[in-house]
Amino acid sequence: MEHLTVTAAQQCVLASIKSLGKESVRLEHTLGRVLAEDIRANRDQPPYDVSAMDGFALRSADVASAPAMLEIIEDIKAGDMPQKSVQAGQCARIMTGAPVPQGADAVIRVEDTQALSDTRVQINVAVKSRNDIRDRGESMKHGEVVLPAGTEITPGAVGMLAMVKRASAEVYRMPRVAILSTGDELEGLNDPFDANKIPDANSYALMAQVQALGITPDLLGIARDEPAHLKEMLQRGLQYDVLLVSGGTSVGVHDYVRPTLEALGVQMKFWRVEMKPGHPMAFGTTANTFVFGLPGNPVSSMVCFEQFVLPALRRMAGFTRVHRRTVTAKLARDVKHKHSRTEFVRVLLGKEDDVLVATPTGDQGSGILHSMALAEGLLVIPSVSKGIAAGEQVTVQLLDGAEYQNEAGGDF
Amino acid sequence: MEHLTVTAAQQCVLASIKSLGKESVRLEHTLGRVLAEDIRANRDQPPYDVSAMDGFALRSADVASAPAMLEIIEDIKAGDMPQKSVQAGQCARIMTGAPVPQGADAVIRVEDTQALSDTRVQINVAVKSRNDIRDRGESMKHGEVVLPAGTEITPGAVGMLAMVKRASAEVYRMPRVAILSTGDELEGLNDPFDANKIPDANSYALMAQVQALGITPDLLGIARDEPAHLKEMLQRGLQYDVLLVSGGTSVGVHDYVRPTLEALGVQMKFWRVEMKPGHPMAFGTTANTFVFGLPGNPVSSMVCFEQFVLPALRRMAGFTRVHRRTVTAKLARDVKHKHSRTEFVRVLLGKEDDVLVATPTGDQGSGILHSMALAEGLLVIPSVSKGIAAGEQVTVQLLDGAEYQNEAGGDF
Numbered sequence: 001m002e003h004l005t006v007t008a009a010q011q012c013v014l015a016s017i018k019s020l021g022k023e024s025v026r027l028e029h030t031l032g033r034v035l036a037e038d039i040r041a042n043r044d045q046p047p048y049d050v051s052a053m054d055g056f057a058l059r060s061a062d063v064a065s066a067p068a069m070l071e072i073i074e075d076i077k078a079g080d081m082p083q084k085s086v087q088a089g090q091c092a093r094i095m096t097g098a099p100v101p102q103g104a105d106a107v108i109r110v111e112d113t114q115a116l117s118d119t120r121v122q123i124n125v126a127v128k129s130r131n132d133i134r135d136r137g138e139s140m141k142h143g144e145v146v147l148p149a150g151t152e153i154t155p156g157a158v159g160m161l162a163m164v165k166r167a168s169a170e171v172y173r174m175p176r177v178a179i180l181s182t183g184d185e186l187e188g189l190n191d192p193f194d195a196n197k198i199p200d201a202n203s204y205a206l207m208a209q210v211q212a213l214g215i216t217p218d219l220l221g222i223a224r225d226e227p228a229h230l231k232e233m234l235q236r237g238l239q240y241d242v243l244l245v246s247g248g249t250s251v252g253v254h255d256y257v258r259p260t261l262e263a264l265g266v267q268m269k270f271w272r273v274e275m276k277p278g279h280p281m282a283f284g285t286t287a288n289t290f291v292f293g294l295p296g297n298p299v300s301s302m303v304c305f306e307q308f309v310l311p312a313l314r315r316m317a318g319f320t321r322v323h324r325r326t327v328t329a330k331l332a333r334d335v336k337h338k339h340s341r342t343e344f345v346r347v348l349l350g351k352e353d354d355v356l357v358a359t360p361t362g363d364q365g366s367g368i369l370h371s372m373a374l375a376e377g378l379l380v381i382p383s384v385s386k387g388i389a390a391g392e393q394v395t396v397q398l399l400d401g402a403e404y405q406n407e408a409g410g411d412f
Numbered sequence: 413m414e415h416l417t418v419t420a421a422q423q424c425v426l427a428s429i430k431s432l433g434k435e436s437v438r439l440e441h442t443l444g445r446v447l448a449e450d451i452r453a454n455r456d457q458p459p460y461d462v463s464a465m466d467g468f469a470l471r472s473a474d475v476a477s478a479p480a481m482l483e484i485i486e487d488i489k490a491g492d493m494p495q496k497s498v499q500a501g502q503c504a505r506i507m508t509g510a511p512v513p514q515g516a517d518a519v520i521r522v523e524d525t526q527a528l529s530d531t532r533v534q535i536n537v538a539v540k541s542r543n544d545i546r547d548r549g550e551s552m553k554h555g556e557v558v559l560p561a562g563t564e565i566t567p568g569a570v571g572m573l574a575m576v577k578r579a580s581a582e583v584y585r586m587p588r589v590a591i592l593s594t595g596d597e598l599e600g601l602n603d604p605f606d607a608n609k610i611p612d613a614n615s616y617a618l619m620a621q622v623q624a625l626g627i628t629p630d631l632l633g634i635a636r637d638e639p640a641h642l643k644e645m646l647q648r649g650l651q652y653d654v655l656l657v658s659g660g661t662s663v664g665v666h667d668y669v670r671p672t673l674e675a676l677g678v679q680m681k682f683w684r685v686e687m688k689p690g691h692p693m694a695f696g697t698t699a700n701t702f703v704f705g706l707p708g709n710p711v712s713s714m715v716c717f718e719q720f721v722l723p724a725l726r727r728m729a730g731f732t733r734v735h736r737r738t739v740t741a742k743l744a745r746d747v748k749h750k751h752s753r754t755e756f757v758r759v760l761l762g763k764e765d766d767v768l769v770a771t772p773t774g775d776q777g778s779g780i781l782h783s784m785a786l787a788e789g790l791l792v793i794p795s796v797s798k799g800i801a802a803g804e805q806v807t808v809q810l811l812d813g814a815e816y817q818n819e820a821g822g823d824f
Contacts, residue, residue, distance in 0.1 A: 006824035010820060027601070043607060045610075047607045047608060078595075079608070097610075147785065151785070155784075156617060158619065158620035159781050160782060163613040165611055196511075198509075199576070201572070201574045203574070205574070212443060298575070302568060320818055322816065323817055323821065325814060325821075327739060327768070356740075369575060370552070370558060373566055373572045375568065380822060393766075395766075395822050401564050401566045403737050404726065404736060404737060405733050408422060408735045410794070412417065412794060412795070
């Protein structure tokens, strides 16, 4: 199997994956899901012609040669229904959002009038027919699609669902994800302290990356370097939509996972990607499960998750926007690049004169999980780069947490 | 009370608010929280000098005049402990991550050697002492702070917590939030259909905005325009850390909420902000509760939430980064601006030649919740602006969902 570029490997993964089936969820659980049905308006909104202003509903013909004096026949508030019809020489006091009464064809705002008494008002300016009237159905018309299938359910979309009185909606199912670490050198979170072992950080970093997508994964634990145990654990993982297997620190362990996966019917699509960090990085499929073989090193594993697993999980959940947002930033200091692999550099983001500035987090050794904990983005160095000088423009993938910043971003 | 600018109103809110108390949560619930304790390393990592390569651990003096032939005394894998001490003329086969045995002071990678037999190897090049050895404690030293209090818990930080075997951690408590809609014109989600009423979209849009911050709010329902009922509902809301009250469509209703809040001991800080949409926008406090009075219109309410409630909730939860990330984009078409208020325009984000382009979502009427459902950002038009021409640079606040995009952002 050849060494794929990051883009080719991403395309290989995404070409294998479709959205999962549908399920109905209650409105309070729809945020962050993708609609699997068209949502239609259940009424005209506004349900009748309503006033766009606080003022008076009147017959425009009556005020054509303003000023004009009119009789006030009733007060109409939002939520009230008019009781009377406006005849020639009459008007109704009306609040914003209240229904325009029969007979009236325009509204004039209160600022263009002068009260004479509780029952009489002087209209100071002429208005055209339909002035300051919001038409019935202006915001939405009964039966029209207000949110098509495929829409990402943002807070605004949740509001729209409530607006059309949908207490539940059909959405794409979220993938069920299993996470398995492998290697005798690993010490589980609840295992006793053993100075000779390495704590299993991978399972939990991956758990959190999956959680950040709104999915609660199952942690299968640590598979020991023992064929029967590894096989049993992998078999459990293959009951899920997605299985994430991270290797130990030695290459040998991963070589051990591969034949077992193949023996279990997993068709491997690739085992290497030309990237740093991120070695080895494997992908395979069965009829029902997508398997990602991630590096044993936590930083490498997390970077690979960002490039391959995240888009796959989002695609399965029905999203069209499956990639991290990238932004253009100015590089704060020189970054070397010698090899021919695409490199992902952990960076912090700042601003100088409104320009985004990316600063590498320091030591980029793949053992330095700490730098991944603090990073706001991954700077992408293309494989063909010969290094990037301070001040040059770079592409940065925003990481979790980077959707917020310290400052408001301007004086508003 | 004066009309505040957006920035002044934000400062007024944030000046009133501190982070809440602490609580201990299990590791799997730490993502998206803020640490309220310093997290220290519980061991040296690596726990001993380890090999950085697959190769041979040897005495550098033995290979000073390489090539040299050495006896292989054992094989050391990651997770193994060396059983023997390396004497003059000897070496040990060693895997990446495995402990360097006693007596050896350097590692040589396998590529610079030549196997002679199972027990003998030829070393082709000389190496310095400490070559390809990762020092004990290089990644972290026992007792040192690896994550200080105040750290946002990203997936990488969850990995770090697992690395130091923390099954739980102290984090800042999340605010408890109540949401109340007001107004006789509103129809609840589970109320029977009434063509003359307006569905309560506000409660659910606000619910989703709060959920997006990782908080599950309580929906108190709809307070009718009846003094006793409104008072009872507001009293319930004042049991929470934060109460969000959204008004009906008429100004009158909000005038009704204010005296009731004041009678219940809420000290109002402001009632108006110079912004569009976003009228009226109020903020008040009691000893234990922050009260936000939001507009009855869902779009206005959501925009006000973004500017004032979101930073407040994040501040209470211990975050330093309390504002939405802003990005600079090129405006796709002219936007008018006449009044002297700061205006927030719903936009979609695209890219042209790697430059972010912001396109207004069309009708910006505050009744158009649909446009808020689709928006990826809020373009900020400063109050002093006389309008912005197509092609000019603008500041855009990224909204929920905007952390992802369709394309990978380059060919990697």
